Amino acid sequence: MEQLRRGGLDLAILLAVADGPRYGLAIIQHLEAFTDLVVGEGTIYPILGRLTKEGLLDASWVEGEAPHPRKYYRLTRSGARRLREMTAEWRGFADKIDRLIAATAKRGEDRL
Amino acid sequence: MNLTETGQSRVNGYLFVLERSLKTFLPTDVVRDAVREIESHLRERIATSDGSPNEREALERILKELGPPLQVAKAYSAERIVDEAIATERFVPMLRAVRHLAVTTVVGFGAALGILIGYLFGLAFLSLAILKPIFPENVGIWVRDGHESLRTEFPWRLGGQFPIPPGEHVVGGYWVIPICLFLGLLVLVLNHRGTMKFLNWWRNRRVS
Numbered sequence: 001m002e003q004l005r006r007g008g009l010d011l012a013i014l015l016a017v018a019d020g021p022r023y024g025l026a027i028i029q030h031l032e033a034f035t036d037l038v039v040g041e042g043t044i045y046p047i048l049g050r051l052t053k054e055g056l057l058d059a060s061w062v063e064g065e066a067p068h069p070r071k072y073y074r075l076t077r078s079g080a081r082r083l084r085e086m087t088a089e090w091r092g093f094a095d096k097i098d099r100l101i102a103a104t105a106k107r108g109e110d111r112l
Numbered sequence: 113m114n115l116t117e118t119g120q121s122r123v124n125g126y127l128f129v130l131e132r133s134l135k136t137f138l139p140t141d142v143v144r145d146a147v148r149e150i151e152s153h154l155r156e157r158i159a160t161s162d163g164s165p166n167e168r169e170a171l172e173r174i175l176k177e178l179g180p181p182l183q184v185a186k187a188y189s190a191e192r193i194v195d196e197a198i199a200t201e202r203f204v205p206m207l208r209a210v211r212h213l214a215v216t217t218v219v220g221f222g223a224a225l226g227i228l229i230g231y232l233f234g235l236a237f238l239s240l241a242i243l244k245p246i247f248p249e250n251v252g253i254w255v256r257d258g259h260e261s262l263r264t265e266f267p268w269r270l271g272g273q274f275p276i277p278p279g280e281h282v283v284g285g286y287w288v289i290p291i292c293l294f295l296g297l298l299v300l301v302l303n304h305r306g307t308m309k310f311l312n313w314w315r316n317r318r319v320s
Contacts, residue, residue, distance in 0.1 A: 024149060025156050041177050042184035045149055046191040049142075053195070061148075068155040069148070 009037050011090055013047060014056065014075065014083040021074035023062075024048060048073055056082050113163035119171050123158075126181055127151055133185030137196055137205070146188060153178065190216075194315050201308060209311055223310050230303035236271075237296030241289045243272055250274055252282030 016022060016030045024045055031038050038044060051057045056079035063069045075083065115123065127147055134143040157174045164170060178184065190212060197209035210227055213220025244251045251272040257279050270288070273280075 023152075025153050040179035040183065040187070041153070042150065042179035043187040045146065045153070045184070046188040049146065049188070050191040066156065067159065068152050070152055070156075071145075071149050 005037055005039075008035075008090075009044075009047060010051065011083070011086045012037050013044070013051060014079060014086065017057065017073050017075050018080075018083060021072040023070040023072050027073065051079070055079070113158055113161045113167065113170060115158060115171070116167060119158075119167050122171055122175075123151075123154055126154070126175055130181035130184055133182055134188055137189055137208075138192060142192075150178070150184065194311055198308065198311050198315060203304075206304075206307055206311070210307060213314065220314075227303060227307050227310075230299060230306065234296050234298075234300035234303060237292045237299060240270065240272060241292035241296060244286060244289050244292070247272065247274075248286075249282060250276060252288050253284050254280050255283050256280055 012031055012035055013027060016027045022030065025041075027048070028038055028041050028044050031044070048057065048059070052059045052073070055076055057073045058076050058079075059071055059073050061069050061071050127150065130150060131143060131147045134146055138146070154174065157178075158171070161170050161174060179187075193205070193212050194209045197205040210220070210224045214224035215221075240251055252270070254269040254271065254273065270292075
């Protein structure tokens with residue numbers, strides 16, 4: 001489950017910035033609003049750093065918008081491509097598991 | 113919520129521990145950026161907190177949600193550890209990366225096992241080279257008594273035995289030392305290169 005959560009977290013973060021740039025805390029709040037993937041707020045920043053290093057996100061500091069500077073993340077072209085691939089992979093994976101669950105449940109009902 | 117001097121000290125202490133921990137494995141510019149981002153997170157959380165029931169408890173709640181500084185540093189380490197090993201090509205970061213992959217993935221566990229065996233082989237050869245001049249009768253190529261030629265004693269058994277087993281003795285002389293040194297260094301170098309190739313493959317696999 002931990003591996004699944006970690007894999008899902010990359011996808012969730014890319015989705016969080018898909019419709020426009022967001023800063024770290026806004027990404028966390030977006031993820032918390034829709035998922036329970038965030039187990040510790042501090043663990044999201046290293047992932048954002050890695051995704052930036054991998055060229056999937058672009059990061060830039062914005063000053064003057066708030067009393068403190070905010071680091072905004074936006075999806076790069078390569079990030080958008082990766083997001084499309086990951087979304088398709090995730091849907092395919094979820095469909096297969098759903099089919100397996102349905103088939104197992106049906107066999108269980110038949111036995112009863 | 114506006115922080116008092118005590119609250120500010122608590123935040124500074126948190127950031128200090130985080131910075132010190134990150135500095136042990138990350139470049140200075142990356143550490144500075146990471147600490148700045150975590151500080152920005154804390155400032156925003158503090159600014160939007162109503163400070164109930166009191167500053168101390170509200171601040172501790174915010175810090176708890178962020179996670180202890182060592183845990184946050186560990187999360188950075190987990191994300192950057194492979195990159196660090198590849199960038200530096202140093203032995204310790206490489207072992208740290210392999211250990212991390214071994215405890216988090218099945219492929220990493222298998223690779224770590226192979227890498228460990230490789231290093232043990234290399235070190236074993238080097239140990240023989242060191243032990244041969246000290247214990248010449250116990251280290252070398254072993255043959256059964258009466259078999260003085262390596263042609264009649266195959267497969268060859270190279271190693272050290274303490275005490276000498278009955279009916280066996282070593283043949284050859286100190287020429288075992290350069291051979292063991294060569295084989296030991298060769299195995300260690302090949303194993304090190306293999307490990308770097310594995311880490312590169314792992315990183316590319318993660319990126320693609």
